[in-house]
Amino acid sequence: MTQFSPEQFAAGQKSHVDTFFNLTNKVFEGVEKLTILNLQAVKSIFAETQETAQKTLSGKDPQDLLKLQSGLTQPAAEKAQAYSRHVYEILTGTQAEFLKAAEAQFAENNHSAQTFIDTLTKNAPAGSETAVALLKSTITAANTTYDTVHKATKQAVEIAESSFDAATTAASKAAKDTATQTSRASKAA
Structure with a gap:
């Protein structure tokens, strides 16, 4: 039987x-990316809140407030969707890096x-x-199992992405519909 040399063991550990x-x-x-995104979102929300408060305080009648409210619904929904997308x-970028590393480690x-x-x-x-034949068979079975799990994981990620896209589209449409209804209601009032 062969044994691993200390150099092989050290190389494996280094890897x-x-x-x-x-x-x-x-x-x-x-x-870090999430932190930067959150800081940008908080900064933007704070600035928009200040602007909205100033517009609200400068409104002369309830009609102005209804117009202001209807004008804020859709942009807020779009910003929330953009934030979710980011x-x-x-x-998913971080997950892709993990998958790439896992694939490289598995290949090695x-x-x-x-x-x-x-x-x-x-x-x-x-x-x-x-x-020896049993050992070879075991390794072949492990490789086949890995390939099957890897393909299933890729399919699950693709399904999740398409579901996310569909949900985003539906939410965007709902926000637009709500903004349109609010706008019509404020004009009618």
Whole structure:
């Protein structure tokens, strides 16, 4: 039987540490993007609230307030949708980085396992063919399972994206309809 050398073990550990820190950096990048987005949103909301308060206080009659209210509904809904879209993009971007790293790690581990099996097969004592065949079969089954799970995950992400897009479109239409109804009601009053 072959044994792993200390150099092989150290290289494997270095690879795992590199992957860990790479993924940790990706998490921090995602958190940083979310923090910047949230700060921008708060800053924008504060400025808009100040502007709305000034317009409200300068209104001369209730009709002005109704017009102001109807003019705020749709933009607020659109901004909320834009914010949600940005959050979604940040999260899916971070997830894509994790998937890419996982795929690279799996490929590296798969290559190492295959190299180990090949070395083991060459150096296996007589009569161990059954054990080697079982080991090869196990690795093939693990690879097949990984491929199946990977494809299912991709499909689930695609379905989630299309559902998010459909929900965003429906919410946008509902906001426009509400704004139109509010506008008509304020004109009629």
